[in-house]
Amino acid sequence: MASLIRARGLIKRFGDFTAVDGIDVDVRRGEAFGFLGPNGAGKSSTMRMIGCVSPPSGGVLEILGLDPVRDGPAIRAKLGVCPQLDNLDIELTVRENLTTYARFFGIARKVARRRADELLEFVQLTERADSKVEPLSGGMKRRLTIARALVNEPEIVLLDEPTTGLDPQARHLVWERLFRLKQQGVTLVLTTHYMDEAEQLCDRLVVMDGGRIAAEGSPRELIERYSTREVVELRFNAESQEPYASKLEGVGERLEVLPDRVLLYVADGDEAVAEVHRRSLSPASVLVRRSSLEDVFLRLTGRTLVE
């Protein structure tokens, strides 16, 4: 089936700086597609190009079969955009934020009012419909921004870090609503640097780093390809964990020494722990856990903070 979003060698430059450096992306109808990556990886620049507010510097980009530079307004009419920072109108009421925004899409006033009521129901803000936006909590504002992105019944919803800065309850509520949207067949494209968010929501994702795509696949595929089934975290009571690296040689497929602990990437965690004890090593604490997307992410994008 044809892709809703198709990018080939897509490039975005700002002066000498290349934010997006030749990426290939295909987003299919009805899937939830994620862009993962550390800050500055090029996720938001990519999202802005898909949102038709930022012309590509090179490569091919097609959205719904149209050219974002030539057909920007026609594409935007079918997109819903939930930006990273809420840009709601704090002077207007919750409902007015939806109805005035609907008018930008040429939606009749009557239809706009009805749709606003339905959407407020959907994001559980009906009781706040007539209150101003300013006093709302972060989670409520975020839900209202999502509702606003749905006011034109979009084919694709773009969500730039949808739950950044929200408390756990608010995040779970947002996830649950987004999951419902996905069930209704809406195509979701989101960026995040939260691995749990990506695992919760994304059918498929790409990991971006330095403007390029470092890996692509479903969360499960990525874990299988770039990590092992389980991870053993060992903590030794010592100044440095470094000396233990050689003693743990060969226990797992891969070993990583952190300042406070040693990670063993293994197929079977319990078997690996037994081997550690056979080598008469006695770590102060042992944790066996399943590999997560976070392990993949850190392997691909590194642990060093690049700012």
Added chain:
Amino acid sequence: MLAVLEYHLVNYRRTWRGSALSSLVLPLLTMLGFGVGVGSYVAGGVDGVSYLDWIVPGLIASTAMQTAIGESTWPVLSAFEWLKTYFAQAAAPLRVADILGGHLAFMLFRVLISAVAFLAIALAFGTLHSWWSPVALIVAMLVGLSVAAPTAAYAATISSDSYLAILLRFAVLPMSLFSGVFFPVESLPVVLRWIAYALPLWHGVDLSRDATLGLDPGWLGLVHAAYLIAWCAAGCWLAHRRYRRRLVI
């Protein structure tokens, strides 16, 4: 573009009472202050009419300018920098021209309201002397756009409101003082006179005065109108460029 204007009007609905009241209070105070106060010192009047009658049309144009400046400074900066509402609009199927045009249309609506209020008060005080007086409203709109468009372009370029203070001090204040609102520009030294000629307000003041006093502007009237339209066109062109640079990157 209409949807954007509608949005600004919905926003205005919240504050319209206060702003409508102040657009009545300002001309009222002016009538009392200048008509009764200052007017009694300018015993001979100006150009053969009483000082109040002479100053009212200039103040209508000047009020149009002030309203336009008020609407094209902080609100524009905020829509880019603080509330970022322009960016929300840019994500919808609107063009940059719609976003800018809708906002400018709203600014002109505000200019019209304050000019109508001023004209009504002036009528009540018997300072209008011609059936041509309503033309002062058209002049007010021209003045409004001729300053609102370039000011919006400026506000789209800056990132902090301290630059707005510079604009008010070094452009708006001199323009209010030296544009023939309070005294004829002919009494200014030649250098300052040319500043008045260069800025848009004086042209509006002169046209507005011809309208309410029923004077024949002659060919100079056409020059005034053409000059104001040139400011409007250049301002809109510049604002569109600046908006585009901010919204499409």
